[in-house]
Structures are given as structure tokens and as C-alpha cells.
Amino acid sequence: MLKASGIAKSFGGNEILRGISLDVERGELISIIGPSGCGKSTFLRCLNFLEHPDAGEVQVEGVTVASTGQWRRADEVKAHRLRGHVGMVFQSFNLFPHRTVLENVMLAPIQVKRMEEQTAHRIACELLEKVGLAAVQNRYPDRLSGGQQQRAAIARALAMKPSVMLYDEPTSALDPELSEEVLSVMRALDAEGMTQLVVTHDMRFARAASDRVLFMEAGQIVESGDPDVMFANPREPGTRRFLRTLL
Ligand SMILES: Nc1ncnc2c1ncn2[C@@H]1O[C@H](COP(=O)(O)OP(=O)(O)O)[C@@H](O)[C@H]1O
Ligand SMILES: [Mg+2]
Numbered sequence: 001m002l003k004a005s006g007i008a009k010s011f012g013g014n015e016i017l018r019g020i021s022l023d024v025e026r027g028e029l030i031s032i033i034g035p036s037g038c039g040k041s042t043f044l045r046c047l048n049f050l051e052h053p054d055a056g057e058v059q060v061e062g063v064t065v066a067s068t069g070q071w072r073r074a075d076e077v078k079a080h081r082l083r084g085h086v087g088m089v090f091q092s093f094n095l096f097p098h099r100t101v102l103e104n105v106m107l108a109p110i111q112v113k114r115m116e117e118q119t120a121h122r123i124a125c126e127l128l129e130k131v132g133l134a135a136v137q138n139r140y141p142d143r144l145s146g147g148q149q150q151r152a153a154i155a156r157a158l159a160m161k162p163s164v165m166l167y168d169e170p171t172s173a174l175d176p177e178l179s180e181e182v183l184s185v186m187r188a189l190d191a192e193g194m195t196q197l198v199v200t201h202d203m204r205f206a207r208a209a210s211d212r213v214l215f216m217e218a219g220q221i222v223e224s225g226d227p228d229v230m231f232a233n234p235r236e237p238g239t240r241r242f243l244r245t246l247l
Contacts, residue, residue: 001024001025001195002059002060002163003058004023006019006055007043007057008054016042016219020043020056024195027190027194029210031199031205032197035242039218040216048083052067055069060086061163064078065078086163086165087166088167088168089157091170093150098140101141102121104156105152108159109123120159127155130188132181147178150182164196164197165194169199170182179202215230222238222239223235
């Protein structure tokens with residue numbers, strides 16, 4: 001359902017992504033792990049063209065966007081269509097601070113999809129119920145815990161009815177018990193068949209919840225596979241080194 005091929009990106013002459021290809025099946029939960037600075041965030045951002053790759057192609061739900069290095073208006077139009085199928089969640093939540101939780105979730109469907117306010121309200125309430133925030137839906141983000149803010153950010157992304165969700169270290173800013181609230185929402189989405197790609201430092205989650213783990217190093221996916229197999233028996237020296245430093 002998501003296919004990336006040959007994604008390459010340099011910053012100031014440094015090759016950060018060295019032609020990454022990835023096929024994601026519908027319903028998969030994939031964890032992306034790897035040392036800091038290896039290009040995980042850049043890769044995730046290239047998948048929905050928040051960052052323009054220098055080369056490569058991304059296909060989501062039949063929308064294909066190819067990058068030739070030159071970014072033209074027609075590419076931006078297609079990238080906009082592709083983004084409509086992709087939800088993104090960041091480490092720092094990025095909620096609108098001057099909007100209530102409910103308003104945060106209603107905003108994009110109304111403004112981007114021209115959804116009727118009543119419909120957007122109904123969908124937002126359902127989603128907030130689902131992520132356990134119905135009781136605090138009229139609060140402003142700064143009145144919520146980090147775990148609640150991140151669950152609101154997930155509900156906001158879901159309100160656009162994405163086919164795939166991308167998460168960039170969704171629990172890195174959270175204490176363990178608050179992380180757990182967020183991870184359990186992601187597990188519930190997985191059980192419903194949502195397709196999810198998660199950059200994470202939480203190896204327990206990566207091992208227990210993922211269908212597949214990708215280990216990235218220096219702008220490449222150097223190993224990928226079943227989490228139990230990879231964690232018990234990493235094949236590549238880089239993976240071994242990385243997993244050893246975590247213990
Ligand atoms: N906008 C940017 N301009 C210049 N360098 C960048 C930019 N974004 C990322 N980088 C560099 O690219 C490398 C990979 O970054 P990143 O994708 O954030 O890694 P990770 O998420 O794995 O920690 C780092 O060396 C970072 O400094
Ligand atoms: Mg990162």
C-alpha cells in the first residue's frame with residue numbers, strides 16, 4: 001500500500017539517505033530503529049514530501065510522486081494528494097495551542113476537506129472517545145499531560161482518514177507510564193488493521209508490537225526482518241553493535 005524506491009537526500013553535500021527502498025503492506029506495523037543521526041526522521045519526512053528527496057519515488061494508494069531533484073508546481077499538487085493519505089505524528093505533539101483538543105481534531109477536515117462542521121464534530125468526538133480523551137476534549141493542550149497531548153495528535157491525524165500513519169519518536173518526550181498510553185493506542189489501531197510506520201527508541205515496543213523491524217545506519221536500511229529474529233540474532237555487525245549499546 002506504500003512503496004518507496006530509491007529515496008536519496010543530501011544536505012550541503014552530505015549524503016543523508018542513500019537510495020532507500022521499502023514496500024509496506026496494508027495493516028503492517030513497522031518499527032524503524034537505528035542510531036541518532038542515521039536519517040530516520042529525514043526518511044519519514046521524505047515519505048510524505050515534507051522534505052523533498054533528491055531522487056526516488058513514493059507511491060501511496062495509487063498516487064505516485066517521483067522526485068528528480070527539481071521540484072515543480074505539478075509535483076507539489078501530487079504531493080498534496082499523497083499527503084491526504086498519510087497521517088503524521090511528531091515527538092513534540094505540535095498541537096495548535098490556542099485551540100481546544102476538539103478544535104484541533106476538527107480543524108483539518110473542515111479547512112482541508114471542506115467537511116461540514118457537524119460531521120467533523122461527530123468524527124472528532126468518536127476519535128477522541130477512541131483514544132480515551134472524551135472527558136478532556138474541551139481543554140487546551142497545555143492543560144493536558146504529554147501522553148494526552150500525543151493521543152490528541154494521533155486523533156487529529158486520524159481525522160483525515162489516512163491509509164498509513166507515520167510516527168517520529170512518538171514517545172521520546174514522555175515518561176514511561178505516559179508512553180504506555182500512547183503505545184496502547186497504536187496497538188489498538190494495529191488490531192483494527194491500520195498501516196503504521198514508527199521511528200522509535202522503545203525496543204520493547206519494537207520487539208513486541210511490530211510485524212517487521214528495519215535497522216537503519218548511515219542513510220540505508222541495513223537489516224530488516226521479524227523482530228524476534230532480529231533482536232535475538234542480529235545478522236549485520238551494525239545491528240549487533242547498536243543493540244548491544246542499548247543493553
Ligand atoms: N534540514 C537539514 N539541514 C541540514 N542537515 C540536516 C537537516 N535535517 C537533517 N540533517 C542532518 O541529516 C542527518 C540525519 O538526520 P535525521 O534524519 O534527523 O536523523 P535521525 O532521525 O536518525 O536522528 C543528521 O546528520 C542531521 O544533522
Ligand atoms: Mg530523528
